[in-house]
Amino acid sequence: MELKESIHQVKESSFRLASLPEEVRNAALEAVCRGLKEKEQEIFAANRQDLAAAEKNRLPAPIVGRLRFDEKKMRDCIAGARDLISMEDPLFRVMLRRQLDEDLVLTRETCPIGVIGVIFESRPDALVQIACLCIKSGNGIILKGGSEAKATNRTLFDIIGQAAVEAGLPDRFAVLLEDRQQIDELLQCDRDVDLLIPRGSNQFVQYIMNHSSIPVMGHADGICHIYVDAAANIDLAVSVIIDSKVQYPAACNAVETLLVHRDIARVLIPALADTAGSRIRFLGDKDTVRLIGCAPATPEDDGMEYLDMVLSVRIVDSLDQAIDHINRFGSHHTDCIITEDKDSAAHFMALVDSAGVYQNCSTRFADGFRYGFGAEVGISTGKLQARGPGGLEGLVTDQYHLKGQGQIVADYASGAAQFRFRDL
Amino acid sequence: MELKESIHQVKESSFRLASLPEEVRNAALEAVCRGLKEKEQEIFAANRQDLAAAEKNRLPAPIVGRLRFDEKKMRDCIAGARDLISMEDPLFRVMLRRQLDEDLVLTRETCPIGVIGVIFESRPDALVQIACLCIKSGNGIILKGGSEAKATNRTLFDIIGQAAVEAGLPDRFAVLLEDRQQIDELLQCDRDVDLLIPRGSNQFVQYIMNHSSIPVMGHADGICHIYVDAAANIDLAVSVIIDSKVQYPAACNAVETLLVHRDIARVLIPALADTAGSRIRFLGDKDTVRLIGCAPATPEDDGMEYLDMVLSVRIVDSLDQAIDHINRFGSHHTDCIITEDKDSAAHFMALVDSAGVYQNCSTRFADGFRYGFGAEVGISTGKLQARGPGGLEGLVTDQYHLKGQGQIVADYASGAAQFRFRDL
Numbered sequence: 001m002e003l004k005e006s007i008h009q010v011k012e013s014s015f016r017l018a019s020l021p022e023e024v025r026n027a028a029l030e031a032v033c034r035g036l037k038e039k040e041q042e043i044f045a046a047n048r049q050d051l052a053a054a055e056k057n058r059l060p061a062p063i064v065g066r067l068r069f070d071e072k073k074m075r076d077c078i079a080g081a082r083d084l085i086s087m088e089d090p091l092f093r094v095m096l097r098r099q100l101d102e103d104l105v106l107t108r109e110t111c112p113i114g115v116i117g118v119i120f121e122s123r124p125d126a127l128v129q130i131a132c133l134c135i136k137s138g139n140g141i142i143l144k145g146g147s148e149a150k151a152t153n154r155t156l157f158d159i160i161g162q163a164a165v166e167a168g169l170p171d172r173f174a175v176l177l178e179d180r181q182q183i184d185e186l187l188q189c190d191r192d193v194d195l196l197i198p199r200g201s202n203q204f205v206q207y208i209m210n211h212s213s214i215p216v217m218g219h220a221d222g223i224c225h226i227y228v229d230a231a232a233n234i235d236l237a238v239s240v241i242i243d244s245k246v247q248y249p250a251a252c253n254a255v256e257t258l259l260v261h262r263d264i265a266r267v268l269i270p271a272l273a274d275t276a277g278s279r280i281r282f283l284g285d286k287d288t289v290r291l292i293g294c295a296p297a298t299p300e301d302d303g304m305e306y307l308d309m310v311l312s313v314r315i316v317d318s319l320d321q322a323i324d325h326i327n328r329f330g331s332h333h334t335d336c337i338i339t340e341d342k343d344s345a346a347h348f349m350a351l352v353d354s355a356g357v358y359q360n361c362s363t364r365f366a367d368g369f370r371y372g373f374g375a376e377v378g379i380s381t382g383k384l385q386a387r388g389p390g391g392l393e394g395l396v397t398d399q400y401h402l403k404g405q406g407q408i409v410a411d412y413a414s415g416a417a418q419f420r421f422r423d424l
Numbered sequence: 425m426e427l428k429e430s431i432h433q434v435k436e437s438s439f440r441l442a443s444l445p446e447e448v449r450n451a452a453l454e455a456v457c458r459g460l461k462e463k464e465q466e467i468f469a470a471n472r473q474d475l476a477a478a479e480k481n482r483l484p485a486p487i488v489g490r491l492r493f494d495e496k497k498m499r500d501c502i503a504g505a506r507d508l509i510s511m512e513d514p515l516f517r518v519m520l521r522r523q524l525d526e527d528l529v530l531t532r533e534t535c536p537i538g539v540i541g542v543i544f545e546s547r548p549d550a551l552v553q554i555a556c557l558c559i560k561s562g563n564g565i566i567l568k569g570g571s572e573a574k575a576t577n578r579t580l581f582d583i584i585g586q587a588a589v590e591a592g593l594p595d596r597f598a599v600l601l602e603d604r605q606q607i608d609e610l611l612q613c614d615r616d617v618d619l620l621i622p623r624g625s626n627q628f629v630q631y632i633m634n635h636s637s638i639p640v641m642g643h644a645d646g647i648c649h650i651y652v653d654a655a656a657n658i659d660l661a662v663s664v665i666i667d668s669k670v671q672y673p674a675a676c677n678a679v680e681t682l683l684v685h686r687d688i689a690r691v692l693i694p695a696l697a698d699t700a701g702s703r704i705r706f707l708g709d710k711d712t713v714r715l716i717g718c719a720p721a722t723p724e725d726d727g728m729e730y731l732d733m734v735l736s737v738r739i740v741d742s743l744d745q746a747i748d749h750i751n752r753f754g755s756h757h758t759d760c761i762i763t764e765d766k767d768s769a770a771h772f773m774a775l776v777d778s779a780g781v782y783q784n785c786s787t788r789f790a791d792g793f794r795y796g797f798g799a800e801v802g803i804s805t806g807k808l809q810a811r812g813p814g815g816l817e818g819l820v821t822d823q824y825h826l827k828g829q830g831q832i833v834a835d836y837a838s839g840a841a842q843f844r845f846r847d848l
Contacts, residue, residue, distance in 0.1 A: 015751060019774035098796055104785060106795055113807050114777065194807055213633065215808050236830035243832030327439060349825050350443035353538065361528060361828025370836070371530055371824070372522055372845040383537050383618055383821040384639050385808040397807040400795070401773050404785025406660035408667035412794070421796040 003185050004192075006175045007142060011115050011192035013170040014140035018112045020168065022089040028135050028164040029085045033078050035163035036128070036156075040074055046155040047124065054148055062250070066122045069152050077128040083374045084136045090392040091138050099422040103405045110396045112138035114194035117186055118377060119208070121200050122146035127153050129375040131160050131174065137395040142186060142193060144177040154178070187212035197378045197390070202305065217390060219381035221331035222252025223305050224363045227322040227348070229339035230263040236360060237338040238272050241311075243362040244336070246279055250307045252379060253334050253366040257302065257312045259322045265315045266291065284313040303329035319344055323351045330354060332381045334366040334388075355381055355388035427609050428616075430599045431566060435539050435616035437594040438564035442536045444592070446513040452559050452588040453509045457502050459587035460552070460580075464498055470579040471548070478572055486674075490546045493576050501552040507798040508560045514816040515562050523846045527829045534820045536562035538618035541610055542801060543632070545624050546570035551577050553799040555584050555598065561819040565598040566617060568607060578602070611636035621802045621814070626729065641814060643805035645755035646676025647729050648787045651746040651772070653763035654687040660784060661762040662696050665735075667786040668760070670703055674731045676803060677758050677790040681726065682737045683746045689739045690715065708737040727753035743768055747775045754778060756805045758790040758812075779805055779812035 036043070047069040054064050096108035116139045120126045127145055134141040145153040157176040165171055177186065186193065190213045197217050198208040205220040226244060228237045244255035260268055265287065273282060273292040282294035289296050294313075301312040302325070316322045326335050334356035337348040345359045356366045366389065368376025373391030380386045386394025411417040460467070471493040478488050520532035540563045544550045551569055558565040569577040581600040589595055601610065610617065614637045621641050622632040629644040650668060652661045668679035684692055689711065697706060697716040706718035713720050718737075725736040726749070740746045750759050758780035761772040769783045780790045790813065792800025797815030804810050810818025835841040 015747075015775050015777055018777070100789070100794065100796065104789075209637065215639070215806065217808075233830070239832055240830055243834050247833045247837065323439075345827070351439050353439055353442070354823070356824045356826060358826045359828065361826055361831045362833045364833035365524070365528075365826055365828075365831070366824075370524065370833070370843065372524065372843070382639065384641075387822050388824045398811050399778070400780045400790075400812045402780060402782045402785055402789055403769070404783065404789075406657070406664055407785045407789070408663055409671045409786045409788035409794070410667050413671065419794065419796070 003177070003182055004189060006172070007115075007186065007189045007192050009172045010140040010142060010175050013173045014112070014114050016170045017140060017173050018091075018114070018138050020138060022091070024168040025135055025138060026085045028167040028169050029081050029132060031163035031167035032132065032135070032160050033081050035159045036074065036078060039155075039159050040071075043069060043074070043152065043155050043159070046151040049151045050149050057148075059148060063122050063148065067124070067146075067149055067152075069124045073125045077125050080129055080375050081132045084132050084392075087136070087374060087392065090136070090396045095398060097424045099420065099424055100402075101407065101417060101420050104407050105403050105424070107401045108398050109401060111399045113395055113397050115140035115142065115192060116195050116197060116377070116395065117142040117144075117193045117214070118197045119144045119183060119199065120146070122148055124149045124152040124156055126199075127156050128160065130377055131157075133375055133377055133392060133395060134174075135164060135169065137392050139395055141174040142177065143174065144183060144186070147178075147180065150178060184211070187214065190214045195385075199378055215384075217380050217382060217385055217394065218378045219252060219331065219333060221305050221381070222254070222333045222379075223257070223303055223329065223331040224253055224255045224333055224366075225257045225259060225326045225330055225335045226255050226363065227259040227316075227319075227326070227335070227337050228261060228264060228268055229319060229337055229341060229344050230261040231341040231344065232261075232264055232268070232338040233340055234264070234268055234271055237268060238275050240336070240338060240360065240362050241272055242276055242280070244364055245309065245311050246276075247362070247364050249309050251364065253363050254307070255311065255336075255363050256305055257314065257329070259314050259316050259325060261319070261322070262315050262317050269313060279309060281310045282313055283310065285315060287315045288313045303331075305331075319347060323348060327351075327353050333379070334358065334363045336361070336363050355379070427601070427606055428613060430596070431539075431610065431613045431616050433596045434564040434566060434599050437597045438536070438538050440594045441564060441597050442515075442538070442562050444562060446515070448592040449559055449562060450509045452591040452593050453505050453556060455587035455591035456556065456559070456584050457505050459583045460498065460502060463579075463583050464495075467493060467498070467576065467579050467583070470575040473575045474573050481572075483572060487546050487572065491548070491570075491573055491576075493548045497549045501549050504553055504799050505556045508556050508816075511560070511798060511816065514560070514820045519822060521848045523844065523848055524826075525831065525841060525844050528831045529827050529848065531825045532822050533825060535823045537819055537821050539564035539566065539616060540619050540621060540801070540819065541566040541568075541617045541638070542621045543568045543607060543623065544570070546572055548573045548576040548580055550623075551580050552584070554801055555581075557799055557801055557816060557819060558598075559588060559593070561816050563819055566601065566610060567598065568601040568610070571602075571604065574602060608635070611638065614638045619809075623802055639808075641804045641806060641809055641818065642802045643676060643755065643757060645729050645805070646678070646757045647681070647727055647753065647755040648677055648679045648757055649681045649683060649750045649754055649759045650679050650787065651683040651740075651743075651750070651759070651761050652685060652688060652692055653743060653761055653765060653768050654685040655765040655768065656685075656688055656692070656762040657764055658688070658692055658695055661692055662699050664760070664762060664784065664786050665696055666700055666704070668788055669733065669735050670700075671786070671788050673733050675788065677787050678731070679760075679787050680729055680736065681753070682735055683740050683749060684737065685743070685746075686739050686741050693737060703733060705734045706737055707734065709739060711739045712737045727755075729755075743771060747772060751775075751777050757803070758782065758787045760785065760787050779803070
């Protein structure tokens with residue numbers, strides 16, 4: 001079948017999927033857990049095939065690591081799905097119930113967005129998480145995973161699809177894309193796909209945003225800042241900065257630029273350089289270079305996403321200068337202030353225009369799991385729909401229901417009837 | 425000053441605007457009400473100037489009607505602003521408060537979107553409504569009104585801006601565009617404008633959507649349906665259909681296509697044609713033509729937005745056929761079922777994929793005022809952010825705040841610390 005026709009069938013299925021009660025969607029998730037467990041040997045065999053190909057193609061070690069789907073990953077996937085089952089239903093929640101007039105009642109209820117297209121990287125466990133989030137939230141699914149995980153993804157997808165349909169989900173509620181060229185076809189399906197969630201490199205996400213009229217949720221850059229205020233605890237600051245950079249520098253929530261108040265710079269920056277040792281390569285403004293003898297930063301380092309063990313350091317004269325720098329050069333992802341001063345923290349949180357604004361903790365906490373959302377489909381730096389890590393709530397929208405007894409607008413326009421608003 | 429620089433200054437102001445407490449924003453709205461009242465003669469004089477130009481340019485009567493800004497419009501505008509003052513603050517609402525671990529607390533709070541660009545039609549009262557909604561919700565404002573209302577808009581804008589800034593809003597929180605060519609410049613300001621709300625013709629809205637990477641909220645088409653079920657009350661159906669078409673046929677929430685169950689068609693359609701008389705021109709499928717001798721509909725009439733006293737009529741064999749037709753040809757704006765059967769209504773509401781799904785009342789109720797939102801910036805057929813009429817809630821987003829005591833992710837990754845999620 002043509003890809004566009006397959007995607008259209010997911011759209012057609014999505015209307016019925018949207019109307020299924022929680023019991024059916026949870027039963028589907030239960031069936032998925034059972035199916036994965038029962039067929040784990042089949043999955044591991046497919047994964048060995050992908051790993052062998054990766055080795056043959058000499059893929060870098062980090063990619064091979066992400067590609068591996070072993071018993072631990074299986075346990076985590078099943079635990080994640082069980083967490084979703086126990087979570088409150090995101091659908092059919094009544095957000096507003098208002099009498100407009102006697103016997104004319106407006107309700108606003110949550111409902112699925114419709115069909116979600118997720119393009120994700122090499123980890124096959126992401127396929128399981130995304131599929132389970134979409135099943136719980138009643139959304140049709142278009143998936144495209146990394147080509148290096150092709151065999152594992154196909155096996156996982158077939159097991160999940162079969163289990164969910166046997167448990168009552170509509171046929172063809174999901175489609176798996178297997179060729180990179182199919183992405184361009186997907187980008188054109190603006191009548192059938194309601195939301196795209198691309199995960200991957202800045203360049204890739206930009207490409208998706210520029211080549212489709214389908215709304216995109218996600219982030220291109222992750223340019224996170226830490227600002228160390230004059231009233232900071234030095235040990236705490238050093239520990240949080242190092243974690244924010246070193247714990248996983250390729251992540252979008254790793255810190256890229258450190259801003260330090262001039263009053264504390266002479267103590268903080270050498271202490272940081274000392275503790276970091278050779279783990280972090282520092283680039284600094286003039287005063288920082290003078291303090292620790294690092295390489296100088298260029299103007300291009302403001303707003304640079306290194307995705308590596310590199311940290312740009314700038315000394316600032318005030319809290320407001322730090323805030324201006326962050327709003328100007330940041331990517332509105334996650335930015336942190338280190339301070340013991342409540343007022344400075346409140347000022348920073350009120351004025352920094354980012355999805356996450358932190359005080360005294362690592363920027364690496366910006367993540368759906370760490371926020372207790374069970375999982376995430378992506379982290380959004382956009383301001384519409386989900387901001388920050390998008391879990392179940394990011395996958396639902398609202399619908400207005402109005403039930404009357406024949407009321408017409410002409411009566412309200414003429415004054416023959418009057419609105420009598422009352423929240424019920 | 426260059427337009428792009430002016431827009432950038434609105435962005436810069438928006439951070440401070442976002443941090444202002446409710447008292448200041450409400451005081452600004454009070455000042456706006458006073459300013460409008462005190463300077464009403466100045467406003468009426470400017471409006472007379474626009475009306476004279478409209479007469480000279482022989483603009484059509486409906487446009488001249490919308491252009492008029494008289495004492496009644498002034499009263500409505502001030503009443504609308506006072507309603508907004510009394511409404512609950514949409515900002516700083518805590519949507520989530522969760523302990524992730526001891527002394528590591530996540531909150532999700534509502535905050536303004538940032539800078540909103542609204543391009544609206546000829547009514548100058550729309551300028552007042554939109555500006556007041558943005559002031560209440562703490563958003564920076566870029567406004568572009570119809571050129572035929574240029575003098576009125578400029579006068580209103582200056583009065584509102586001066587009053588609000590004197591009451592404590594930051595300088596340059598708003599900009600008024602006066603030339604059509606400036607719209608193209610606005611569309612390029614994707615770093616400074618967070619959301620565009622274009623109001624106007626289908627073609628115009630499509631143009632905006634296709635020429636900017638700024639997210640757009642609104643609707644291009646308003647293709648609304650009414651489906652008359654077999655179990656309908658005939659008198660109620662006829663009255664609701666006529667209101668939905670005749671009360672204001674150029675509105676986006678006017679009905680364009682009528683679907684009638686075969687079992688009731690022979691009674692309903694002639695009764696409707698009879699009551700409508702010459703007010704509505706009907707186009708019908710074969711069986712409808714046979715019943716009332718109207719002109720035949722062509723396949724192009726499915727999904728056609730007439731914006732006129734024209735109604736396309738189709739007989740269907742089942743509720744599901746009606747639902748399929750609506751999901752396929754509708755624009756996901758507002759669709760209504762006329763039925764006395766609760767189960768049919770529930771099935772229709774569960775499966776129709778539109779912002780508003782109604783039972784037994786006019787589609788013309790789809791409007792922010794009629795929903796009790798005080799006002800609306802636009803009606804969205806998109807599914808992200810606001811769906812349906814967008815009032816204050818459509819103009820806010822969320823921000824995550826995380827406050828810790830130096831927690832680092834490495835400890836949670838190594839198992840040295842464990843998350844202890846607890847909603848507070």
